[in-house]
Amino acid sequence: MSSPVSTAPAAAPVAAPAAVPHPARDAWRMFLRSRAALAGTLLLACIVAVALFGPMVYDADPFAIVAAPQTAPGDPDAWLGTDQLGRDVLAGLVYGGRASLAVGVVAAVLSALIGLTAGALAGYYGGGVDEALTRVMEFFQVLPALLFAMVLVTLFSPSLTTISLAIGITSWTATARLTRAEFMRLRDLDFVRAERAIGAGNARIIWRVILPNALPPLVVSGTMAIGSAILFEAGLSFLGLGDPNRMSWGLMIGSARPYLLTCWWAVVFPGLAIFASVLSISLIGDGLNDALNPKLRER
């Protein structure tokens, strides 16, 4: 019961002209304020830095035999030990990061492109277009993704390209359904009508008007998709369908799997690397979700 009335006008003046509120800047501030998201960003930055620059610092061939097989960690020739063939685990981690992350990003971008296009067209045009595209989506949805990817990879010899393609082709339906729902929600809103009333065509409305408004949930799901693609690649490699000529974390786990009991370090370290990457990406995704969702944004 003090005097809120007298202080209110002074306390709430117009926003200082210097700090113009801006959606993107607001979201960025929210993102930085979340400790989990910040930790995820730092962790991912470290992993990416190791994958990009590690091979220059730690110049070693991941396929070369450097010490006796199953050397325990702590050996001066192989700090993290060697696997069942005597290959350096640390070299594998450093070099394998590139393949794993590349597959993750390429596959996620690919699935985002397919999913966005299909979802946007289905949601915007509705009717027959929607009907047809939804059937295609359902086809890919009921297809067991891992099995389908395995078939694709075995048909076209396992390489990073085919693996990325296989993951992308089997994982776009979630993005497509999300995009479709967003487009259906947005297509009849007033500002879209207003845009039509100034003579904008369909392509312009889809890509320049609706898509930017639908972006927040799609950014989040795209980020998460990188994590799932990394896991997917690890799964394929674990089953022996990885690219045998390129070291990747999945390949390391897959090849050392039978020796888990005697040579745990050859499996656990790449496993930790995958875990850390996916965790960091999930944290970033969560942070983006909170930052881009205006309802969760505290003022």
Added chain:
Amino acid sequence: MSTSSPPLLDVAGLRLEFRTSRGAASVLNGVSFQVHAGETLCIVGESGCGKSMTSLAIMRLFPAPPGRITAGSVRLDGEDLLQLSEPAMRRIRGNRIAMIFQEPMTSLNPVMTVGRQLGESLRLHLAMSRAEARARSIELLRAVGIPAPEARIDEYPHQMSGGMKQRVMIAVALACRPAVLIADEPTTALDVTVQAQIFDLLRELQAREGTALVLITHDMGAVSEMADRVIVMYGGRVVEEGRTRDVLERPAHPYTRGLIACLPELEGEARRTRPPLPEIPGMVPSIWELGTGCAFRARCPHAAEPCARAAPDLLPVADHHRAACWALEAGTVPAAMPAPAQGVAA
């Protein structure tokens, strides 16, 4: 407002149908009217009588799968817009006919700056460069009375008030100097004080640019203030048309009389005694209930036997004043009668 010169916008016999699973429903039943350059035409009527659909039909922006124009023409400067291809129609929209919507709060794209949205129309239709569009956008914002347009141009819609947003919408609509401006209840969502400002602005811009203004409203106060001529719509038809003064002072159609009788009075007797607000009994019939006959007959105090048989055509009441009512033909309602306060009111 010379009625002898050919009209700028000539809508003739426009019929719009919605095909649904319940069958075809007529939304517009032969709507005709003309607008001349520099003139303001008001379209009045309750919600659901076809005002907004008329404007969307002119722009060809009505929802297309169910909606279909089955007859009529919309001529802009003699050219029938209904015959144009969609790309050709896109070049007309926002360029020669522009539209302002009812909800300024939601009619601007929330993720685009005001300047970019304004510039869009200019770049689309007039092929301006980014810099030219920006300069012209600042000019336009100033013309619609937005202070400090150089700073405001980079703001996002959520940083502006409702009145400001509607000013921006008007600026967007007027960007390419359209020949016809359709304003669909432009002030309904705004405060009364802001309403007057927006009307002043529209009048001023119209006087400066010579734009023909089609103002859709259900506010009779706005009509008397803005309109040169009025058409009253009911059940997808024009039921009365004429010069504003004639229609407001000597309404001929029972529906128009009802609308005018419903204006609350703030002065004199009413202020002290506070009689109940007059109303027109009943509701606007849904498009499924129209059937044959006059759409207003269920609510009309003068309804008689011929009203159920067929919908009346527009009959002359006086010079440039016509109304569609069987009673006019039969002479049971004096053609020029002041709005009776208790006539159709409950």
